[in-house]
Amino acid sequence: MTSCGCDSATPEVRLIPYEEALQALLDRAKPIRQQETVGLTEALGRVLAEDIRSSIDVPPAANSAMDGYAIRCADVRPDGETRLRVTQRIPAGEVGEPLEAGSAARIFTGAPIPPGADAVIMQEQVCRDGDWMRFSASVTPGQNIRAAGEDIRAGQTVIASGTRLRAQELGLAASVGRDRLQVCRRPRVGIFFTGDELVEPGQPLGDGQIYDSNRYTLNGLLQSLGCEIVDLGIVGDTLGQTLEALQKASARTDLVITSGGVSVGEEDHVRAALEQLGELDMWRIRIKPGKPLAFGFIGDTAFLGLPGNPVSVFAGFCLFVAPFIKQMTGMQPTRAEAFTVRAAFDWPRPDSRREFARARLIRAADGALAAELYPSQSSGVLMSTSWADGLVEIPENTSVTAGDPVRYYAFRDLLA
Ligand code: AMP
Ligand code: MG
DSSP, rough: OEEEEOTTOOOOOOOOOOHHHHHHHHHHHHOOOOOOEEEEEGGTTTOOOEEESSSSSSSSSEEESSEEEEOOOOOOOOOOOOOEEEEEEEEOOOOOOOTTEEEHHHHHHBBOOTOOEEEEGGGOEEEEEEEEEEEEEEOOOOEEEEESSSBTTTTEEEOOOOOOOOHHHHHHHTTOOEEEEEEOOOOEEEEEEETEEETTSSSSOOTTOOOOOHHHHHHHHHHHHEEEHHHHHEEEESHHHHHHHHHHHHHOOOOEEEEHHHHHSOOOOHHHHHHHHEEEEEESSSSSSSEEEEEEEEEEEEEEEOOOOOOHHHHHHHIIHHHHHHHHOOOSSSSSEEEEEEEESSSSOOSHHHHHHHEEEEETTSSEEEEEESOOOTTTTTHHHHHOOOEEEEEEEBBOTTTTTTEEEHHHHHHO
């Protein structure tokens, strides 16, 4: 990767570097303080608002890892065959008697080890003969025994506050006996989509019209972040309609997100409407795609205005909206981690703006992970967002040659 160190597009309006814009945004995110208690099955995808500490050892008692025989190692004859009388049978869910010298207990996976036993021989290594069992396999103390607390110790924190709960965490919480969890209230997000050219899918397309795709992209993205959505759909390009929509969308919501209408064109009314109802900053960010971003407040409700361009909506959500919502819910980490992979492309033309290119990972001939780019990085090509699995970050004023290391953000990390 080579940097030419210049800023070819010395702008009259200062473009804000990505990190600065993101940090400024995160600093202004108001945390959602309300919490609620939900049952485990409803907790999937929610952000945990307490530390989950175990009050028990897991497993609570030493138990058998195999179907077999619990024995005392002291009874094992080091050379030759050991023969023991089978004096008890312990299925999972029952508790055995202390194991006397010279005896064995038939035991099943998950059953508690009887006092005195210190190893389990798997049944495949044993010959059973009426009340007797014999084996010649060597035995080490503790073999095939799961120790009490092997997984979790009483007092241990098993899930930290701020964790977004996945299936694994639900199982983990259940394993320590929790049936209800304290989670952050879902963020409530009002959305609408400006543009006289927009038509709902399912309707015939007239001259000059396009389908409103942003509505569905944004609904999906917000749902996957666990938001409650107030969706007002398409809003025409007039100040009156925009004002009305903004008022409705900001009532009892934490955040309003819109697409379109934030440029300086005469058909762009979001800005004017917001200036009437609240406060607004127009940020011009030194990135591609998605340079303009409108940020403000209507009362306590935050406002994020994305450009109308569908690729910019998707990228803007990944780069700004998702971290903002995570910050509101107290989710950790707020920012996705990038990992370094090899470029499977050339990027010969440096740009003064940082580019986030739609990419996916492939295996290079030597097995290393490499990122290839969608052939068109035009911000009008929504196909690229479906083809890609993530974004490659190309720093300002930098060209890339195939084989160079590049930073790759997986959508999975950006959006979950
Ligand atoms: P705007 O930011 O309103 O100037 O829109 C920029 C571009 O995005 C224009 O080509 C619009 O037609 C297009 N666009 C705006 N909103 C949407 C939408 N909801 N779905 C698909 N394309 C849109
Ligand atoms: Mg428009």
